[in-house]
Amino acid sequence: MPELPEVETVRRGLSPAMVNRQIAQVELRRKDLRFPFPPNFTRRLRGREILTLRRRAKYLLADLDDQMSLIMHLGMSGSFRVEEETLGDFVHARNRLTAHDHVIFHLSNGQRITYNDPRRFGFMLVIPTADILTHPYFSHLGVEPLSKMLNAKFLARAFNERKTSVKSLLLDQHVIAGIGNIYACEALYEAKISPLREGGDLVTKKGTPTAALMRLPKTIKDVLEKAIAAGGSSLRDHRQTNGGLGYFQHQFKVYSRENEPCYNCGKNKNISRLIQSGRSTFYCPGCQK
Template identity: 55%
Template sequence: MPELPEVETVRRGLLPAMEGARFTKVETRRPNLRWPFPERMAERMAGTRVQALTRRAKYMIAELSSGESLIMHLGMSGSFRIEDAKGKNTPGEFHHPRSKLAAHDHVVFTMESGTEIVFNDPRRFGFMLLMPDAELRAHPLLAGLGPEPLGNAFDAAMLATACRGKRTSLKAALMDQTVVAGLGNIYVCEALHLSHLSPKRGAATLANRNGTPHPRAVALVDAIKIVLGRAIRAGGSSLRDHRQTNGDLGYFQHDFSVYDREGEPCRTTGCGGTIKRIVQQGRSTFYCPKCQK
């Protein structure tokens, strides 16, 4: 599933075509994706303007001039592409052929410029929800989310407080969306490696006995921000389905230090360890037992 950097990459790719533009037509080509489309979605969106295109965790949110917001989630295989008025894809280099099956083009936004923004989702695990702005923060998908890991409010003290007293592993705590929003398996593994912390370490060890942040928490917060920043600058990761809006693959997977590198040498200078794979909560965890303690 696309993680925060992938979603942020897509959002930034959509900004020039969507933000400030008006929908002249909205077409849904099937009754549902993961869930049914909102009632009268096409009618409610046609003629409205996108006042802002934001992101919360792994959700993109289009704030509309009608006083409603459209929540969009990519699911397992969802992607957007931008086409000009003649139907041509925007420029982009492809490493592998991209599916052009019209059966997978489930939503088409036609903007006032004539640009078409197409949502393609072969597996149909993505979704779109349309609701009044006043109900947005209270929606079950958003209400319980923790802080944004790239936000100024997310710091060592906040993370230590969230993990204090927890009996779960550090990996499990970071995957908990109420602790920090938007982190997924790939970037948790990478951040733990960069901070030299074991995924099996107890989450509570990020806090001192008096509740203040341990230096481990400082190192981990710094690592999370560094890893996510690198991934966004690289255009996200390409595992199976993820592509940017111009069709390019993300390139961060070439910079993985531990993820999907079982049996390979650790890249930490002077370590000499070997990357190991374990399973935690049904998910693969990759780490170096030698330098991650």
């Protein structure tokens, strides 16, 4: 589920609850998510203070007070919720747990943070903070799409001579890190670029960006920023940490709108769906060239 805007929404929701707080206890309600929890996972977190909560691509990184960092990935269906857990409330709190509440962080201030993940594609691990940059999960990640690193010049270099479709390139976390299926579709629509175009086709023979490629960095940033402002997109599982829904799904122009009219072309053209790299792509054949 969660692409960059959803993970960022979660980060902002968790920060007030987690940062400068101590983890009193971590409760695992099963031994694995996508992978088994590493040995001593709970012991390494118990008693630690969380200094910062960062996001890199679709990962959440909680830096601890002992030079270690808790790495969390939400997979397709992970979500967190923050609740009060006073002593008197404890029994009631337990009763509010559901079948897919897999990890509970009990904080020393009486709050608890519960990780829920029906599909269990998410995972958590603890590694030294200093090792994050060289860790296999992070060392090959591409640029942050909301940073200045993402610009037309960068994309021209990354796309040059690539025969891969621009849609697949946007999903490639080695190029840009954090875009997922929804926002790749939406950004290409806004840029009026067909998802079927080869990457190299968006670069001139001189290696400079074409006019179409010049539009793309801004549409990516715009769609991600608007989605963050809306609290992300809630299709099934995504929740803000207070339990509220994101509402960017109401602003989708193409995603999940197969056979519905294009807002740009009117009733002349409908949104199409096709499969690229095994994922659904939604686009308008009328205005995306």
